[in-house]
Amino acid sequence: MNIPVLKFDAVIVGAGGAGLRSAIQLSEAGLKTAVLSKVFPTRSHTVAAQGGVAASLGNSEEDHWRWHMYDTVKGSDWLGDQDAIEFMCKKAVEVVVELEHYGMPFDRTDNGKIYQRPFGGHMSNFGEKPVRRSCAAADRTGHAMLHAMYQRNVKANTQFFVEWMALDLIRDSEGHVVGVTAMEMETGQVVIFHTRATIFATGGAGRIYASSTNAFINTGDGLGMAARAGIPLEDMEFWQFHPTGVAGAGVLITEGVRGEGGILRNASKERFMERYAPNAKDLASRDVVARAMATEIKEGRGCGPNKDYVLLDITHLDPATIMKRLPGIREISIQFAGVDPIKEPIPVVPTCHYQMGGIPTNYSGRVVVPKDGDYNTVVPGFYAAGECACASVHGANRLGTNSLLDLLVFGKSAGDSAVEDLKSGKAHRDLPKDAADFSLARIDAINKRKGGASVHEARLAIQRTMQDHAGVFRFADMLKKGVTQILEVEKMVENLEIKDKSLVWNTARVEALETENLIEVAKATMISAEARKESRGAHVRDDAPDTPEFPNGRNDKEWLKHTLWHREGNKIEYKPVNLTPLTVETVELKTRSY
Amino acid sequence: MQREAYERLRWRCIRRGLLEVDLALTRFLEETFDRLSEAEQQAFAELADYEDLELWHLISGQAECEDARLAPIVAMLRKS
Numbered sequence A: 001m002n003i004p005v006l007k008f009d010a011v012i013v014g015a016g017g018a019g020l021r022s023a024i025q026l027s028e029a030g031l032k033t034a035v036l037s038k039v040f041p042t043r044s045h046t047v048a049a050q051g052g053v054a055a056s057l058g059n060s061e062e063d064h065w066r067w068h069m070y071d072t073v074k075g076s077d078w079l080g081d082q083d084a085i086e087f088m089c090k091k092a093v094e095v096v097v098e099l100e101h102y103g104m105p106f107d108r109t110d111n112g113k114i115y116q117r118p119f120g121g122h123m124s125n126f127g128e129k130p131v132r133r134s135c136a137a138a139d140r141t142g143h144a145m146l147h148a149m150y151q152r153n154v155k156a157n158t159q160f161f162v163e164w165m166a167l168d169l170i171r172d173s174e175g176h177v178v179g180v181t182a183m184e185m186e187t188g189q190v191v192i193f194h195t196r197a198t199i200f201a202t203g204g205a206g207r208i209y210a211s212s213t214n215a216f217i218n219t220g221d222g223l224g225m226a227a228r229a230g231i232p233l234e235d236m237e238f239w240q241f242h243p244t245g246v247a248g249a250g251v252l253i254t255e256g257v258r259g260e261g262g263i264l265r266n267a268s269k270e271r272f273m274e275r276y277a278p279n280a281k282d283l284a285s286r287d288v289v290a291r292a293m294a295t296e297i298k299e300g301r302g303c304g305p306n307k308d309y310v311l312l313d314i315t316h317l318d319p320a321t322i323m324k325r326l327p328g329i330r331e332i333s334i335q336f337a338g339v340d341p342i343k344e345p346i347p348v349v350p351t352c353h354y355q356m357g358g359i360p361t362n363y364s365g366r367v368v369v370p371k372d373g374d375y376n377t378v379v380p381g382f383y384a385a386g387e388c389a390c391a392s393v394h395g396a397n398r399l400g401t402n403s404l405l406d407l408l409v410f411g412k413s414a415g416d417s418a419v420e421d422l423k424s425g426k427a428h429r430d431l432p433k434d435a436a437d438f439s440l441a442r443i444d445a446i447n448k449r450k451g452g453a454s455v456h457e458a459r460l461a462i463q464r465t466m467q468d469h470a471g472v473f474r475f476a477d478m479l480k481k482g483v484t485q486i487l488e489v490e491k492m493v494e495n496l497e498i499k500d501k502s503l504v505w506n507t508a509r510v511e512a513l514e515t516e517n518l519i520e521v522a523k524a525t526m527i528s529a530e531a532r533k534e535s536r537g538a539h540v541r542d543d544a545p546d547t548p549e550f551p552n553g554r555n556d557k558e559w560l561k562h563t564l565w566h567r568e569g570n571k572i573e574y575k576p577v578n579l580t581p582l583t584v585e586t587v588e589l590k591t592r593s594y
Numbered sequence B: 001m002q003r004e005a006y007e008r009l010r011w012r013c014i015r016r017g018l019l020e021v022d023l024a025l026t027r028f029l030e031e032t033f034d035r036l037s038e039a040e041q042q043a044f045a046e047l048a049d050y051e052d053l054e055l056w057h058l059i060s061g062q063a064e065c066e067d068a069r070l071a072p073i074v075a076m077l078r079k080s
């Protein structure tokens, strides 16, 4: 078949914060740059971020990048690479000020500086007391960020391909990445983007869970493409959960609700947090609350016909307080839980929020894989940034507002690295003869198959399996069963059938292709989680409890290492954590407590 | 609505930036859309082109729709 070939210096897959930031570097360096996105750029999921972006500007009070670095290493439960963390925290000021120059309307202090607010985990003087470090633009930080960077790209002549879906990575016989295949949704046409640099900025994959705060678009396409092309995925067992997502919908209910006096109750209306955290009760930290909720549900004290949620009760609060202090919460509850929280409690469950792992990169945004004993061999031509990548700065747990920072810093450095690598002016490497065959065969199989599973069924099976077996609180037996079960579900995904066979604008086909990515992320997560026998950060196992020998269940002697999951044979290997920062001394191992 | 136009609209309802909007538009498409007149369907398609935050503020009642043609659809999108 004759497949059109479009030649660019660089293609960036993803037009969220990370993709747009990379594109600015490339286009402004005069390189011919294409950005592909499943949706219009400003509809990328970055738009959902409200809390802000971290940078030690010190506008409101004294702050220092080294304190930010300390908080990030501690947040990561020492699994983050300290070279990358130093790089990010040091660069934060620069990228935030740049964003300001791009026209980002940050909130300001009376004297015109960027206003900074407090956020959980941000401390001064190496964990001493809270510091104001988060920079925001009212409650539309992500939205404003996307708009500012999109405009900048338009000026720089970045070429956008909107409502295009990248399908597969193209690697030549020496393993160099030479482009991607992609499908234009409107025509159904498959095209080859032949490039000298390929950057993935495809965002997270939170839709592997039944309950997720992530928009439907987060199907982990970049991870699926990387895994199919033989690139391992790093630290995929680590997912941050938020304790209170609306059951069945996932929409986030802010911590503020418990702050205002909201109480969690089980099926017998018991205020169960009194048993788990007698002092802090419902105000205990996120992970304590989420684990208590999961335990109530696992032990049969959940509510509803399936006993699979608990209740967040604010009916005792004055309605005026609810309306004034918790704007939007009543609306969310009415829209998505079908209850008015003034009269009835809100059904909630621990909900998947953020993916710490991803495509392994170094701090320059270059994708790295193990080869001949070197864990960090660069894959020529391939870069990744943002939530799909693992630099690794978040380690086992992300610090709030560090992901918007991650996508600015590593979006920029991935772009800079590509510019540097392309400077030599080397020509495009040849495309393999069969460059598009793999993608075409995948599409063809979906088109032709009869009697297979529906996308809807398969997706639900993935999400239920992940939620039940690899949720916020993990049990050895459940993880073991989960591995068997997710490999069964994989067979379902290998056998997807769509009813609509039309070529043009076929959303069922696109969803089927997304589901083939989702399953790769699900397998990586389940298998990596089953294998890691300790508790660390967001990965908490019932059989690795808090003991004097292993505080919080963390076992540095055996498990201070990154997981790498290979799609081929579901093989797991490990690589060392980099505890050596670029210029400062290491942040010594310590028990993580707040 | 013609198949192609419908599929384009469907994509713009099921892949949004905000989960709240994904949920509200998907539900509307599945439960209500077929019962609308051609003109109402067109009005809904116009709304689906709004930015996510703007649309969520309308759906949740935190803002009012000033366009008289679109307001009845916004009212239907709201669940009370």
Ligand SMILES: Cc1cc2nc3c(=O)[nH]c(=O)nc-3n(C[C@H](O)[C@H](O)[C@H](O)COP(=O)(O)OP(=O)(O)OC[C@H]3O[C@@H](n4cnc5c(N)ncnc54)[C@H](O)[C@@H]3O)c2cc1C
Pocket (backbone or CB within 6 Å): A013, A014, A015, A016, A017, A018, A019, A036, A037, A038, A039, A041, A044, A045, A046, A047, A048, A049, A050, A051, A052, A053, A142, A164, A165, A166, A167, A201, A202, A203, A204, A213, A214, A215, A217, A221, A222, A252, A353, A354, A385, A386, A387, A388, A400, A401, A402, A403, A404, A405, A407
């Ligand atoms: C409710 C919520 C609130 C949050 N609040 C904050 C906060 O306050 N502060 C903070 O730091 N972090 C926050 N986060 C996390 C943060 O928003 C995300 O981690 C970050 O926005 C991800 O950005 P990204 O650029 O990596 O990906 P995204 O913004 O998700 O963009 C991904 C892009 O890739 C494209 N894409 C994907 N697959 C394909 C494909 N196959 N072909 C073509 N294009 C593709 C998409 O179209 C999109 O353009 C929040 C997350 C959520 C869910």
